[in-house]
Amino acid sequence: MTSATGESDPRALQDLVDDVSDLLQAPATLEDTGFALLAYGSHGPDGVDQVRAASILRKTATPAVRSYFLEHGIASATAPVRIPADESRQIAARVCVPVRAGGRTHGYFWVVEPTAGVDAASLVRVVPLAERAGVLLARRAGVADERAGLVAALLFGGAKAGGRPMMDDEEPGPRAAWRRLVALGELSPQEPLVVAVVREADGTVRHTVLSVPAGAAPDLIARRVARQVPAGAVAGFSGPCPPPAETVGSQVDSGVGVGAGAGVGLPAAAVRAATALRTAIARPHLGPVLSWDDLGFYRVLEQGPEVVAALIAGTPAARLRERADADLIRTVLVWLDSGGNAARTAAALSVHRQTLYYRLERVEQLTGVDLDEGEARLGLHLGLALSEVLAVAPPVPG
Known part of the structure; x- marks a missing residue:
């Protein structure tokens, strides 16, 4: 059996687990x-250890456990493997x-x-x-490979989605990709869209598009996106975007009215989601799932790295980055x-308060600013924070 999306029916997988x-x-x-x-059978008192219990609760194994299992050659094994x-x-x-x-391994019992x-x-x-x-x-x-290709075509254009040749009655490009995603049941034809960019724990980056209820509250949208983010991953998202319904389908290709805000297209929404991701990576206290709508002054990054870098050039923040080491920059x-x-800063850095004061004095010497002055402190903060985000490479889909 398969679901509407073509994915294997979870019930069929559960039946196989129960049979095993x-x-x-x-x-x-x-x-x-x-x-x-993906699925698990009920267990008695003798059928569970800490690893099994943690995997069921977290829906995944820890890196240490994965390494131990992989050491026993399970990734290339073609027969059952006993692990001590x-x-x-x-x-x-x-x-x-x-x-x-x-000829490929797709999972493990x-x-x-x-x-x-x-x-x-x-x-x-x-x-x-x-088998x-x-x-x-x-x-x-x-299906997952096709979906990834369709999302890429929807956001960035492309004559073929997911490596699948277009049908005779399909138009190449974003509109055809959207129609195919709707036909697969991946997107709703009426609901607004959210564009998200996720960086997995292993560094792999994936773009995704989700449907969300019309008029949904920001916290509901954030929770829906967060469900797409596995442990150890970071994500940025932009939306909601008006759906490219048939009546306004031509707007997908022209990039008008289909994005995060009036007049913003899906490609621009993808850029905004990527900006939110880079910010979440560089400024982890804001993440790990960050929306474009919550970026505040970081939205200036949409102007492009060259523009933002030019704004920072010659400022006290730029002078500090040129002259100070990483510890001093992190301290300030x-x-x-x-x-x-x-007190909070010294505790966060695990340093004595006198060490903190010495480092702040050094910052003043290197930058020529008085940290007691609000405007000087604001400019330094903005410049350093934006520089941190600029140092994160733009996400490239894996």
């Missing part, structure tokens, strides 16, 4: 190759059954070994179930971010 659990008489889980949890216990990591002994299709062990004959019978799961996950991966930034509160 029944065959091996031990609770099983199914994860993709990124160790994201590791008491230091609170990992119980378990069996990994690679879920493969078309995991079973914590019961006290009596896993029966070898039953383990052989699990392999066909893993069926592999077909479902391969189909889902194909934390102090300015803390509203000049010495």
Whole structure:
């Protein structure tokens, strides 16, 4: 069975997990190759360890656990792999059954070994179930690849979406991509759109477009975007944008009225989302999910790096970045971010308050500003904060 989006039916995957659990008489889980949890069976008192419990709660394994499992060659294995216990990591002994299709690994069945062990004959019978799961996950991966291509075409244009040749009755470019996403059930034809850019924990960047209810409150939109952001990732988003309905479909290509605000197109909305992402990366106390609408003065970055860099050039902030080391710059930034509160700054930096005062005096010497003057302090803060964002490379889709 498949869903309206063409993805493998979660019920079908759950049925396979339950079948594996029944065959091996031990609770099983199914994860993709990124160790994201896809389905799991119920467990008794002997079928869970700290890793399994944490994976179910967090929907993914920790980096340390992933490394331990990958050390045992599961990524390239074509047959079940027994993984020994590791008491230091609170990992119980378990069996990994690679879920493969078309010569590729698409995921893993995991079973914590019961006290009596896993029966070898039953383990052989699990392999066909893993093959069926592999077909479902391969189909889902194909849909994900197509969706990524369609989103790229919608935001940036392109004659072919997701590597799929356009049908005779389709128009190449953003309008056709939008229609295909609507047909797949990925977007609503009437609801406003939100453009988000997500940087995964491994550095991979992906663009996505979401439908949101008309008139939705900002916190609801933020929560919907946040659900697309896995642990350790950072995201920026821009929206809501009027949908490119058929009656205004031509506006998609011309970039009029389809974006974050009147007269802003989807490509511009993508730029704004990318700006919010860069700001969230450079200024983590604002993130990890940041909206263009919440950027405040950082919106000046939309003017382009050359324009902003020219505004900063020759200012006390630029002089400080040229003459000071990273510790000194971080000190004054934390102090300015803390509203000049010495106690909070010293605690955040784990330094003595006298050390903080010495560093601030050094900043005054290097910049020629009096940090007791509001305008001077404001200019230094703006210049340093914008410089931090400019230092983050623009996100390139992975």
